[in-house]
Amino acid sequence: MRTPLILLLTTAIACALPAVLESGYFINVAIIALIYVILASSLDIMMGWTGKFSFAHAAFFGIGAYTAAMMQRSFGTDLWAHLPAGMAAAALFGVLLGLPSLRLQGHFLAIMSIAFQTVVYLVLAQWTDLTGGHYGLPVEVSPELGNVSTFYFVTLGCTLVACLFVWFLTQSRFGDTLTAIRDDETLARTIGMDTNVIKIVAFAISSALAGGAGVLMAHHIRGVTPNDYTVMTSATIVAMVVLGGRGKFWGPIVGALILTILPEVLSDLAEYKHIMYGALLIFMIMVMPQGVVGALTGRKAK
Amino acid sequence: MVSDLVLLPQFLTNGLVIGSGYVLVAVGLTLIFGILHIVNFAHGEFYMLGGFAAVLGSQLLGLPALPTLLVVAVVMAAFGLVVERVVFRPLGGKDPTNAIIASFGLSVLLQNLMLKTVGAEPMAVKSGFAPGAIQIGNVFITAERIAIVAAMAVIVAALLLVLRYTWTGRALRSLSENPTVALISGVNVRRVSLITFVIGSVLAGLSGALMSTVFMVQPNSGALIVMKAFIIVVVAGMGSIEGAIIVGLALGLIESLVAGYMGNELRDIVGFLIVILVLAVRPQGLFGLKTERS
């Protein structure tokens, strides 16, 4: 139970951030960093804990964001309605990708997820009547959330809940089952685990969290465009998980924070960030495949 | 309806041209998978680099068509050699997960490196052929397009001959089809892997060079092409060269017909829906053998 306490403590400290950072710009960066923490942690449920690839996480991120924008366009709803709806929509699509992926491993799964990511992107970019095409759709934020500090606290709260959820999930029997599937799926089945159901549920949960992150993002940047949800965004999230360490609670969190804050701090680097992510992926895999947190804690620590 | 059918030969011709480009990329991808057991997610960027190498040859050096292709082949061979040595060999034999992530990283890296160096503007490769379309019956076709199909046919025929009749080619085939026997009969796996990777890179590069005479090249040109190549390789069955040729041409034709008769925006989606279907129903592909692991 130490981890949740550290998490609460970190969050408490993070509450002071808007007071310290006078510039709204840095609060914006902090919001983006938090959104990516949710994305990386939720991807790690699949990549790290279950050992299943997904290069489609940005698709679920986008599905959440577009759900918010389209709901608001049709019904004039606000963030609190969009969050559950965006998560549900993303979960639904997660199941949709999960079902045909059940029998797939390794390369095939990677290809399947990239294909899915591409289909979602093409639909978002080309079904103009529904999605606004390349120009996307606007999203309005209700006045009480309009202040950037307020939105920061909302995002911080959501991130805390998401991270706690991931921690409890991975420490529970469900997490043990995911680890079992990662280590040896055939064995997991022969000791009586219904691995198909578990994998589908894991797909749905992981996608739902990404969808929630998408809703936050849509409100934060006040709109959606398809180019925010491409395979490059998926690459970024994968890079965060690999950098921090797969299958470690703090891994994706640390990875997401480093990769969103670093390009801002070294602002000359910002325009090279995708080059950096690509190089980093290769470098980490070759030199430190267990990630920063993995390297620091060693393999026995849980 | 009548006017639709009049266009059919034109659509089929267009499909053949696109399909030829796909075949070259997909054959390299499937060859590499058969020998190295890695899916190279950066293969589309090899195609894109081939396009830029052709820009270098034809625009900057002002070379005619064939020498330009030679430049492309040499550049891509050297590039493939380095990548195999530096990235894939060290990762070989370990967790395939790592090779997948590394090649994905390579794809992101190459795409964005080119974006920074040459910019996002599409560039054309000059073929030096006389401009204007030639009319054959109802079909209009440019010299470049004819050249793509012809070059694909020559290159693929040459590849199949090499695989069948040279010692290296046979070693390559046997390693892909029956690794145990190949190892026992003394095939040098490292050398064959390297050669395979180089061949695959050259094929992708040549495809990029040829296709860029018609469609232009830009840093993200490879992204969609590699997806198409995945589709082809998965549908054909990983490692099946003949399958990749058939499915590659078929995908080009199908896309062209879909674009012509059902609307252009559906063209790219069709392939992905096919691959999702094939993966879900028959993961080993249409031409692949079924292997159950226990």
Next chain:
Amino acid sequence: MTPPILEARGLSKSFAGMVALDNLSFSVNEGEIAGLIGPNGSGKSTVVNLISGVLVPTSGQVVMRGQDVTGAPAHQMARRGVARTFQMIRLFGTLSVEDNIALALQQKEGPGYVSSFFRTPAARRQRAAAGVTAREMLKLFDLEEKASDLAADLSIGQRRMVELARGLASEPTVFILDEPAAGLAPHNVDRLIEMIRRMRDEFGVTILLVEHVMRVVQSVCDRVVVLDYGQKIADGPPAEVVNQPEVIEAYIGLGRGKNA
């Protein structure tokens, strides 16, 4: 008469046209230690995979206590009380030895996924109880001091014993062992023989033993089925079976399926 606990009726399996198993029928009675032997590649592991639900037969039936369970997925077979070990030992390498066993245990009487998520007192109690049982099981196999080691760090002999402990912990009705003596040192083989007997005598588990090492087969099996090229060539008490000409022939033609 009660029906046999496990029955194969005309089981066949082919892989890409290659027939690995051809119309095999045999049965295992309650409380028996039945042997399944045969040269390399004769189809023994395929039988295990078909019965445990890892593979689906091309034709034929798997019947448990008179009930047709053909094609039931592996996790359902496990819940019906079929446990197994693997020829190439399989353990969850990144989990501790204790967790490997506790995980198998929890499939039957573990906490629900939801209550385990919320860490309800009952769920914690159940989880702790699984740990205790797992340790007891390990003690039985002389492995209690290895309980918190990672499964991947044990020696082959110890890993074999963990596989046995895992299977036994799940309180199976039928326990299928696929070549448990492979790679064991002679003194470990003696230990294995003792443990197989105890599993039946003390825990009442019916055992189907696939084995190459004849010493093990002859000292524990009540009955053996002999396979050759996917077909049954003999079925009877071990002492009789080994003297049948077909069996001698199959084993003297040794080496022919070696690479299979």
